[in-house]
Ligand SMILES: Nc1ncnc2c1ncn2[C@@H]1O[C@H](COP(=O)(O)OP(=O)(O)O)[C@@H](O)[C@H]1O
């Protein structure tokens with residue numbers, strides 16, 4: 001599904017800063033992978049490279065056998081609206097459009113038939129429990145609701161890969177749990193491959209595998225074996241070890 | 250929702266963002282339309298003067314070019330302020346091709362509605378210009394229904410929007426998604442200080458001013474181009490560096506910077522000034538050009554009219570005594586037919602072979618009485634007085650000590666300044682007893698019409714001119730003939746000037762509006778920290794004032810220097826007309842500011858409330 005080889009990213013012109021120092025990673029179909037690490041370790045950088053938001057300095061990304069770096073702008077756009085789905089910490093919804101218009105946006109851009117859009121929207125809204133919100137404007141809904149709308153938008157076109165950068169970063173605990181349950185459902189019932197950056201151990205405990213990044217390098221990885229609660233404990237101790245501080249206080 | 254619906258909804262629901270762009274587009278259309286209304290005006294096109302028509306055409310092209318850049322620039326500002334939105338759309342898979350298509354559709358919608366609305370507004374605006382032209386410069390055009398102007402405006406602007414939609418592709422933001430998504434966040438990096446540019450700004454502007462003001466008379470024409478060039482460069486540096494200098498200066502003064510709301514108002518001001526430096530520069534230069542154009546035209550017209558103003562009589566005639574009475578009857582009849590109250594005097598004047606002119610003292614006093622000038626007394630039988638006019642052009646006549654008439658020599662005891670007779674040649678007042686039998690006699694008659702209306706005088710003047718076969722020209726008629734002759738060029742000049750004046754304000758307001766999101770963000774943060782509505786209003790007014798009047802102040806100073814130099818060409822100091830032009834400009838901008846700050850405050854306050 002996804003294969004990353006020796007991925008490097010430098011920022012700056014004269015004084016270069018190595019944000020990623022050669023990442024190797026592969027993700028198979030249907031996985032739910034978390035990316036964790038201290039602030040500034042390069043998590044978002046990695047995700048942005050996978051999302052074609054930014055271009056790598058060196059190295060290769062293969063998504064279903066395609067290297068996005070080899071595509072021209074038009075092809076990248078098509079690739080994004082067919083193969084990828086994004087969820088951001090700050091939602092990035094279009095304030096001018098209603099909730100339902102935001103959700104069907106990727107289909108609209110792909111020139112999908114209206115009847116097909118309506119059908120997909122109907123099914124999805126029911127699945128996510130956001131039917132009452134559909135006609136509202138984005139300024140009229142709460143953060144948790146907005147993130148669920150963003151998730152809906154990210155999955156309406158059945159992307160092969162869903163990317164999320166701190167999706168629960170702006171949410172309270174209750175909303176965080178709702179959104180993470182959505183991700184889990186999506187992964188288990190729809191077999192969507194998900195890659196999620198987070199620093200929230202609770203959110204991370206929903207993943208099946210977690211990779212840890214420090215100073216632009218992949219340092220460790222753990223897998224969920226014996227249930228979510230046990231995984232949560234493991235994440236906490238791993239974080240404490242990597243960040244070198246007691247995570248509780 | 251298909252693609253076109255998406256674009257339409259995005260446009261219609263984003264009113265506040267599009268409104269500024271729409272209005273500035275509408276404004277350009279309105280200006281162009283108004284001008285074409287006059288360019289195709291029957292009273293201009295029916296005239297035989299080909300040169301005038303060429304001039305109008307040239308002016309129309311200038312205005313069109315101006316509109317083009319105005320719209321292009323507005324579009325550019327508009328696009329740059331929407332980076333974040335583009336980022337969000339592109340991450341959802343909008344391709345560059347679709348982005349261009351979206352902007353094209355938007356442009357078409359806005360362009361088309363602005364063209365229609367602008368033409369309608371133009372009908373109103375042209376009435377305003379008509380009124381203005383009539384009241385202030387006595388140029389009269391009548392109203393007609395401008396079909397041709399509609400057609401020309403429609404075609405020109407649809408073409409313009411097609412062109413701009415094409416050009417704007419090259420101005421789309423560099424499609425680095427990462428930056429697009431981060432756009433609009435507060436804090437924009439650091440400003441670089443260029444000491445060289447700061448010093449150059451002062452040197453170039455100061456040097457330009459010094460040369461412009463110190464150059465005597467007609468030589469101004471020769472230094473004009475280099476001075477303009479140097480001052481323009483200096484102005485550019487001034488605006489680019491001013492922002493940086495302000496922040497440096499403020500940082501050193503915590504008691505000022507950290508006081509109350511100043512911290513917030515000035516926090517991003519330097520960056521705003523830097524961002525705005527291109528707009529400021531444009532506004533300052535455009536307004537200065539407008540000053541120079543209007544000031545010069547208006548000044549020249551005033552000079553011409555002044556020479557009529559100094560003429561005291563409405564009608565006057567000099568003729569052989571036997572021919573005079575017929576003319577006198579003509580004029581009196583016309584004045585009576587038009588019910589114009591008048592007083593008149595007829596005197597005899599005498600000429601010798603050398604071209605000297607003489608009057609007897611009692612007859613001079615009749616003329617002086619008519620004009621309410623004091624009467625003249627000669628102290629002795631052999632005393633005379635030489636007449637002199639009070640004009641700024643100086644007196645040509647030679648001043649002499651004595652004058653001889655026939656065999657008698659008179660001593661000139663003084664000079665008398667008067668309007669009663671034009672004294673460009675030598676004119677003397679003699680005692681009544683003087684022997685004038687050797688001199689050629691002519692009769693001089695003059696009429697004054699203290700309370701008459703302009704239109705009546707013009708009507709009577711025309712009749713008199715026909716009746717006397719152009720021997721007599723009424724003063725008001727002559728004045729109006731001059732005005733009519735200059736009308737088209739004066740009108741075009743003043744029109745373009747007014748347009749530039751209004752554009753200056755629109756430019757600034759538009760620039761202000763395109764940054765409203767940043768302001769809402771900034772003011773919301775501090776509003777939530779606890780700030781009264783009153784304080785918020787004060788802060789916003791302050792900020793708008795600074796952004797408005799920075800370029801205005803610079804252009805007024807530029808304009809004052811330019812006009813002073815222009816008057817030097819005519820050997821004069823800065824005249825009232827020049828100050829009038831500058832004053833009108835400042836008043837227009839002040840009114841603009843008062844309206845703009847209110848609108849802006851209400852908008853920001855509303856958006857803060859909605860999102861809070
Ligand atoms: N656009 C950029 N320009 C320069 N440096 C950047 C940029 N984006 C990120 N960085 C730097 O790269 C490093 C990794 O950033 P990021 O991937 O955002 O970290 P995080 O793991 O917290 O998401 C940081 O040190 C950050 O300062």
Ligand SMILES: [Mg+2]
Pocket residue numbers: 043044045
């Ligand atoms: Mg991050």
